[in-house]
Amino acid sequence: MTKKILVLPGDGIGPEIVAQARKVLDKVNLQFDLGLVFEDGLMGGCSIDAFGVPLSDETLARAASSDAILLGAVGGPKWDKLDRAIRPEKGLLKMRSSLQLFANLRPAILYPQLADASSLKPEIVAGLDILIVRELTGGIYFGEPRGIRTLDNGEREGFNTYKYSESEIERIGRNAFEMAMKRNKRLCSVDKANVLEATVLWREVMDRLAPEYPEVSLSHMYVDNAAMQLVKAPKQFDVMVTGNMFGDILSDAAAMLTGSIGMLPSASLDKNRRGMYEPCHGSAPDIAGLDVANPLATILSASMMLRYSLNHAAVADAIELAVSKVLDQGLRTADIMSPGMRQVGTAEMGDAVVAAL
Amino acid sequence: MTKKILVLPGDGIGPEIVAQARKVLDKVNLQFDLGLVFEDGLMGGCSIDAFGVPLSDETLARAASSDAILLGAVGGPKWDKLDRAIRPEKGLLKMRSSLQLFANLRPAILYPQLADASSLKPEIVAGLDILIVRELTGGIYFGEPRGIRTLDNGEREGFNTYKYSESEIERIGRNAFEMAMKRNKRLCSVDKANVLEATVLWREVMDRLAPEYPEVSLSHMYVDNAAMQLVKAPKQFDVMVTGNMFGDILSDAAAMLTGSIGMLPSASLDKNRRGMYEPCHGSAPDIAGLDVANPLATILSASMMLRYSLNHAAVADAIELAVSKVLDQGLRTADIMSPGMRQVGTAEMGDAVVAAL
Ligand SMILES: CC(C)[C@H](C(=O)O)[C@@H](O)C(=O)O
Ligand SMILES: CC(C)[C@H](C(=O)O)[C@@H](O)C(=O)O
Numbered sequence: 075m076t077k078k079i080l081v082l083p084g085d086g087i088g089p090e091i092v093a094q095a096r097k098v099l100d101k102v103n104l105q106f107d108l109g110l111v112f113e114d115g116l117m118g119g120c121s122i123d124a125f126g127v128p129l130s131d132e133t134l135a136r137a138a139s140s141d142a143i144l145l146g147a148v149g150g151p152k153w154d155k156l157d158r159a160i161r162p163e164k165g166l167l168k169m170r171s172s173l174q175l176f177a178n179l180r181p182a183i184l185y186p187q188l189a190d191a192s193s194l195k196p197e198i199v200a201g202l203d204i205l206i207v208r209e210l211t212g213g214i215y216f217g218e219p220r221g222i223r224t225l226d227n228g229e230r231e232g233f234n235t236y237k238y239s240e241s242e243i244e245r246i247g248r249n250a251f252e253m254a255m256k257r258n259k260r261l262c263s264v265d266k267a268n269v270l271e272a273t274v275l276w277r278e279v280m281d282r283l284a285p286e287y288p289e290v291s292l293s294h295m296y297v298d299n300a301a302m303q304l305v306k307a308p309k310q311f312d313v314m315v316t317g318n319m320f321g322d323i324l325s326d327a328a329a330m331l332t333g334s335i336g337m338l339p340s341a342s343l344d345k346n347r348r349g350m351y352e353p354c355h356g357s358a359p360d361i362a363g364l365d366v367a368n369p370l371a372t373i374l375s376a377s378m379m380l381r382y383s384l385n386h387a388a389v390a391d392a393i394e395l396a397v398s399k400v401l402d403q404g405l406r407t408a409d410i411m412s413p414g415m416r417q418v419g420t421a422e423m424g425d426a427v428v429a430a431l
Numbered sequence: 432m433t434k435k436i437l438v439l440p441g442d443g444i445g446p447e448i449v450a451q452a453r454k455v456l457d458k459v460n461l462q463f464d465l466g467l468v469f470e471d472g473l474m475g476g477c478s479i480d481a482f483g484v485p486l487s488d489e490t491l492a493r494a495a496s497s498d499a500i501l502l503g504a505v506g507g508p509k510w511d512k513l514d515r516a517i518r519p520e521k522g523l524l525k526m527r528s529s530l531q532l533f534a535n536l537r538p539a540i541l542y543p544q545l546a547d548a549s550s551l552k553p554e555i556v557a558g559l560d561i562l563i564v565r566e567l568t569g570g571i572y573f574g575e576p577r578g579i580r581t582l583d584n585g586e587r588e589g590f591n592t593y594k595y596s597e598s599e600i601e602r603i604g605r606n607a608f609e610m611a612m613k614r615n616k617r618l619c620s621v622d623k624a625n626v627l628e629a630t631v632l633w634r635e636v637m638d639r640l641a642p643e644y645p646e647v648s649l650s651h652m653y654v655d656n657a658a659m660q661l662v663k664a665p666k667q668f669d670v671m672v673t674g675n676m677f678g679d680i681l682s683d684a685a686a687m688l689t690g691s692i693g694m695l696p697s698a699s700l701d702k703n704r705r706g707m708y709e710p711c712h713g714s715a716p717d718i719a720g721l722d723v724a725n726p727l728a729t730i731l732s733a734s735m736m737l738r739y740s741l742n743h744a745a746v747a748d749a750i751e752l753a754v755s756k757v758l759d760q761g762l763r764t765a766d767i768m769s770p771g772m773r774q775v776g777t778a779e780m781g782d783a784v785v786a787a788l
Pocket of ligand 2: 268269298520523524679
């Protein structure tokens with residue numbers, strides 16, 4: 075039985091980092107006879123250039139019929155002047171929404187080999203391993219009504235709607251509880267229930283789910299406090315679950331705690347665990363094509379894909395081990411370089427992971 | 432000419448830290464013949480206990496007729512089970528909104544004497560001095576419609592409205608540009624214009640104001656990136672301006688970068704610079720009445736009050752110098768204690784500042 079993977083290299087450094095992940099996937103595909111079949115597609119700026127839209131219906135249809143999607147990164151200054159409706163990000167948002175990829179898993183892990191990279195003191199972040207579960211298809215990102223209107227007094231007003239229904243909260247809540255079950259069984263739900271009604275309901279639903287997962291200890295935290303606690307004592311967290319907007323902010327802050335965002339993968343899953351996988355970092359147009367980008371976040375995204383959508387946990391483990399080995403060997407791309415290590419380019423790093431498999 | 436100050440000690444540690452700020456204000460009032468007249472009032476849990484509401488109309492009226500308000504902190508577990516409509520925070524929100532205290536100034540300063548307190552590496556935060564200007568009476572905090580409703584399919588939905596009009600953005604924008612003029616002339620406006628229309632207008636208005644302040648260099652940053660950059664390289668910022676919700680999150684993260692949130696004051700100003708002044712930290716009910724809380728944030732809030740609402744910049748300077756002297760003397764409350772320093776209680780710290788004046 076074959077599994078179809080749609081590969082969307084995207085813009086900027088996307089193509090070169092995705093090429094390394096492909097090398098790794100090709101290797102394990104052969105090695106473990108996984109039956110993976112790859113197709114390429116366009117999303118983001120490259121799709122705007124080719125088709126005039128950031129995500130064509132044809133690419134979306136191919137995505138919908140795939141078992142998983144591997145994405146590089148989208149966007150760049152070239153498309154920043156375009157009308158907002160057809161900017162590269164809109165392709166990403168359309169993909170998430172159309173395929174109902176509601177569960178965004180964003181791990182923030184500090185690799186022991188890269189402990190120095192963090193801007194935080196070693197004792198604060200050593201051993202950091204947080205999983206942020208972000209709701210990805212609802213909340214203020216997609217709430218209607220939205221827009222810019224003219225008020226009676228003649229001035230304009232920009233407006234958006236933040237909303238969550240019980241069923242939306244429940245499905246992301248269950249996902250987070252299940253993730254917590256597989257980890258250290260602590261779940262912190264982040265809201266702003268002292269101000270926002272949308273999150274009052276959020277908190278209520280989380281509390282209602284808790285008895286179904288008696289082994290998980292559920293806590294609640296206001297988003298402002300969560301931002302503070304991430305800076306002060308991030309190791310207090312195991313799994314955090316929150317809405318789309320708060321998740322966007324907190325997961326980036328958490329990723330940056332590690333100091334090596336070039337190492338962090340992410341998954342966006344639907345209810346059947348089909349999903350899109352991409353590195354946490356962006357398309358870094360300033361270093362595109364220079365063979366200096368770090369491909370490890372994309373390689374680790376491929377590993378997440380094998381684990382979550384393709385049911386090959388052992389192969390995922392093997393890739394993660396290979397990445398760890400390469401770090402042990404002292405190989406570093408520019409973004410994670412430190413004294414005494416050996417600096418390598420994008421392709422050489424990809425080759426090293428393949429060799430370590 | 433006398434100036435009326437309404438003092439709202441609030442809950443938890445509020446009364447004891449405000450008492451220290453009062454000592455300092457009494458001292459400078461006499462020393463410099465400032466003509467300050469003080470009145471006490473209730474807001475928060477203490478007001479719920481006395482009047483059944485977190486902010487009575489009578490207290491609000493007295494606030495409206497004052498030249499400035501000094502607040503301790505509100506809230507505590509005692510009132511957490513109450514109906515949301517009458518919780519302590521609602522008093523705070525009502526005060527902000529009724530008096531149109533739209534400009535929330537939240538400095539994040541690392542005192543050189545407390546450099547070790549930060550969870551970040553010294554080289555990342557040494558000399559940190561950021562001012563966050565947060566819009567405080569609009570955005571999703573106050574947007575209508577809001578609530579929890581039942582959908583056609585029978586399930587409930589929580590919803591809030593995020594909105595900003597041009598005039599609301601303009602007034603906070605001007606405030607931020609003016610603050611930047613008095614500092615290092617760099618202003619970073621934080622939004623999520625790649626997703627939220629409310630912040631597309633925000634960005635447009637900031638750009639429109641920029642030519643009126645040609646000496647200020649204006650930049651824009653997405654909120655997720657801003658959260659990352661605060662962790663990675665906070666010293667890149669001078670003044671940041673943003674909406675109510677993003678400001679709540681980012682200002683708390685920025686405050687925590689210093690590691691000594693017990694040192695940070697805040698001001699909430701109306702268009703005539705009348706305002707409410709309060710420490711950034713909360714009411715810390717767990718240590719209330721134990722004479723261990725740090726009164727310096729409240730004392731520095733009193734100093735901000737003299738500077739912004741009462742036009743006594745020189746007196747404000749004197750208080751800030753006195754605080755710095757006390758730190759130089761090695762006095763520390765428990766929250767900022769470090770080896771070799773002398774630990775003192777709340778009252779002794781207040782006395783020390785008075786003595787240093
Ligand atoms: C590009 C942008 C629309 C996107 C988001 O805000 O979701 C990005 O920041 C992310 O986190 O994947
Ligand atoms: C208590 C709460 C309503 C308040 C807010 O969110 O504005 C607080 O967090 C603050 O920042 O002053």
